Amino acid sequence: MLRSHTCGELKFEDVNKEVTLTGWVQKVRDKGGLIWIDIRDRYGITQLLLEDGRSDSEVVKTARQLGREYVIKASGKVIERVSENPNLATGRIEIDLTGLDILNSSITPPFTIEDDTDGGEELRMKYRYLDLRRQPLRKNLELRNRLSIETRKYLDDQKFFEIETPYLIKSTPEGARDFVVPSRMNEGQFYALPQSPQTFKQLLMVAGYDRYYQLVKCFRDEDLRADRQPEFTQIDCEMAFVEQDDILSTFEGMVKYLFKTVKGIDIPELPRMDYADAMKFYGSDKPDIRFGMKFVELNDVAQNKGFKVFDDAELVVGFVADGCAEYSRKQLDKLTEFVKKPQIGAKGLVYVKCNEDGSFKSSVDKFFDQDALKSWSDKISAKSGDLLFVLSGEKDKVRKQLNELRLEMGNRMELRDPNVFAPLWVVDFPLLEWDEDSKRYHAMHHPFTSPKPEDISMLDTKPGEVRANAYDLVINGVEIGGGSIRIHDRDLQKLMFKHLGFTDEEAQDQFGFLLNAFEYGAPPHGGIALGFDRLTALFGGQDSIRDFIAFPKNNSGRDIMIDSPSIIADDQLDELNLKVTV
């Protein structure tokens, strides 16, 4: 090693040791006779000291050539620092320099390598290797590494095997769009990159592996919304001879273990909420339960009082914001604007202030007298000083709108502390969802999810009401993972394909290997996949996953650092028997 120690480890106990450090010049302060250099590496920062006249003149000369981000090797004796820096792990010592080598120089970086950089998004992406030098990103990747280590440790202790599944697989039209890979050796044919190892992990259960996991890259060629990446990482898991409860308890154990070991937080037992209740009380299948504001349905007390908007609505629903009765006209107008934004789409917002004197002031005083408003307030369990919000309309739409308002109020009232974690299970998802575009039902989870046995009889009559043995892990309003008990019976799987609009031929062509496998003793099995990028961002207390990925792509799917994708040579295309048509 070119160094004897890292820049993060020297302590007061090391005083008088002769040491050699290597790293980057964070800054140089040259105050006439005294020169201080901060040297930085992954492990920390250490202060180097030189004194003109006393120190070696060659070393002083070299020090005066240093610029930001120069790579240096510095030798000297550890001495006690005159003025301690309590913010630094190495703050009680400094190095009295006797040797200094420049290992590499640096031109001036395009932005400052500091916690709060002056670099814009685009510039930071282009010079990602410089952005990654900044401590916040270094901490993010360190957290990611720690989470992956602890995830594997937990699953290994639970006797899971990590088994690698292939990346060059087969394209299937079901689900999102595949990235494909032309095969040179099999002319005119293509592999696909996996959207998930779903069928392979099920085959591993058929093969008797009992407990499988993998931290694995998956790929989806979707039009990228903000904070979606074309390649992303999953903690992918599957278990045999289990029922839903076994999977929930195994991965509840993992969640608790990760919070405990990585963040030192004890998480109590995870609540389980039906999908139907999640929609009813939070208007979302991923409710943020760090705070209350559960929805209360008000049809019985709010309809038939002559307010046409309510009377015509399928659902009148509201929630209470504690202690917000003092909200100003301006604040209420802002919130009304918020719910009327096109992406939310409410027509308006009804509010009721529960005044301290027991009276009520609402935006619909014209239609509702004090008694009427009191009946709302009672139903919604509001207290004096609280503020009620009420929306109305078509059931599914109004719930989603009120969910947005609830989250917005959570933000405004600072009830969504990123250092507080409230995980839960959402269970009993619908098996199918109607797709307006294709005018048919699609699998809500995927076509391998088993319906609840007691609901199978409704597949023909009320397909939209069939519930699945499917569950999501939700933390702080974010869907961190989802899974299901799978179908392990060939006939039921064929029935499912039929209901999803596959002909027998299509089912056999695309999933024949799985249907065949089910002929040879497939065990009951189920699993889950967790989004590792998002889990890491959540642990890091941030919404965006981008800074938890070493080399992310931008919203056009480009890596602007390496300038990819790019045009390839004609002979490469020829070898692949391909022609580009643009």
Add this chain to the structure above:
Amino acid sequence: MLRSHTCGELKFEDVNKEVTLTGWVQKVRDKGGLIWIDIRDRYGITQLLLEDGRSDSEVVKTARQLGREYVIKASGKVIERVSENPNLATGRIEIDLTGLDILNSSITPPFTIEDDTDGGEELRMKYRYLDLRRQPLRKNLELRNRLSIETRKYLDDQKFFEIETPYLIKSTPEGARDFVVPSRMNEGQFYALPQSPQTFKQLLMVAGYDRYYQLVKCFRDEDLRADRQPEFTQIDCEMAFVEQDDILSTFEGMVKYLFKTVKGIDIPELPRMDYADAMKFYGSDKPDIRFGMKFVELNDVAQNKGFKVFDDAELVVGFVADGCAEYSRKQLDKLTEFVKKPQIGAKGLVYVKCNEDGSFKSSVDKFFDQDALKSWSDKISAKSGDLLFVLSGEKDKVRKQLNELRLEMGNRMELRDPNVFAPLWVVDFPLLEWDEDSKRYHAMHHPFTSPKPEDISMLDTKPGEVRANAYDLVINGVEIGGGSIRIHDRDLQKLMFKHLGFTDEEAQDQFGFLLNAFEYGAPPHGGIALGFDRLTALFGGQDSIRDFIAFPKNNSGRDIMIDSPSIIADDQLDELNLKVTV
């Protein structure tokens, strides 16, 4: 869980416990009144017992419906077995059955699920999920899992971070052929799948991550030779502020740790051998040093005695096979045929038997008298009873030929025990190698490998003699890993590109991001990549990697289980702006 215990854990201490097991029917023996069922899962096999008349008649009836590979749930009481089976971990007990459910049936598998199966290669690939049920494959994947766990543990303890690098990167013409991925969002452009994360790990060093590793899939679109896979797994590593010795000692530590923890074997200090010596003494840059038979050059004693074949040869070289003087004419003919095979290409084989009486008998007695043969024998340190082999010809060719003969003799003399492990480092590889096809020098390792500083001056004059700071980890004649100290200086990297025939524009176009990164304080760094598939096969005592990969591809790059690659839909091609030209 559907079970209370696995099929591998019940012991004599569990007698009288009521248990429930799940698994597959390995076999059923129905001897009139008594029925035994072997139930199997990942963890082991347990024997179930039924007695007609005594056991529940419904259970007996169900048992008589069972076939091989049926999935069952079996309940009963643990009892002591009358005749113990010492080959089975559960061999002292059996289960007196009181309940039996068929969880799934199975049609007859196309081959037997036993250690020695009757299934051919093709059939086993097609029904891989059944092949994977066999114990040898299950043990292979278990070994692979264990090796990955321990690899990560070692590197984590050494403060390496596992950092995921992207899979959708940029195609470069250098090196092997890339698999490419058309981009829908960037019309007419392609990503490439990584052949290795080489440039990204170097950028992580520039970014200050100090110690990086990743167990990562890599991709090469090569014409597949036997036992090559288009996708393979590497243990990819990089360290900053190091010299070659630091990397060798770090990964020597890893090799020792893996052998110790996974196989319980203590490996002594790894020998280091110059590339030049490896070629000289073993005719291979990956010598199998489990056995001797080092080459001895015989030009001085074998030339100028009138044997034209030797006189015209650049090199006359041989080795001694201990105690093989008794080899028959037929055996020697076979070996002569062996070296004359087209893929080896020797013109003939000269042998000398060192008889017990001190005389010599050779295939070239016509040209060499006893004294001459004695001088060979002395030079080669042969004893009575030994057999000398000698080949001659052009230096590089004859060494390779003799290497093949040496390995063949190692096999015949059973000196290549797969349970003996002899790792070594081969160091000081040439920087460049001449390519006859393109009539230019190519990087032997890759273009980022640093030349030895003392050899840089020869880059212009004798490029073939420039040595690199490059090294290979070789175990039992197999190259398990390779690496180098990298160039971290922009000007040296540009010089290297120039010597590899890149124009400045090409270098900038393909590797501009790396050259740019070198402007901003790149630290000295180096690394290594180990072939994880091959390492696992080696630990498993086998030559072929295929059965250490859960879902391998065949020699045409096809997955015959899922029937991939395959044709994709026209609208998929349209979206990608592609046309297939076959």
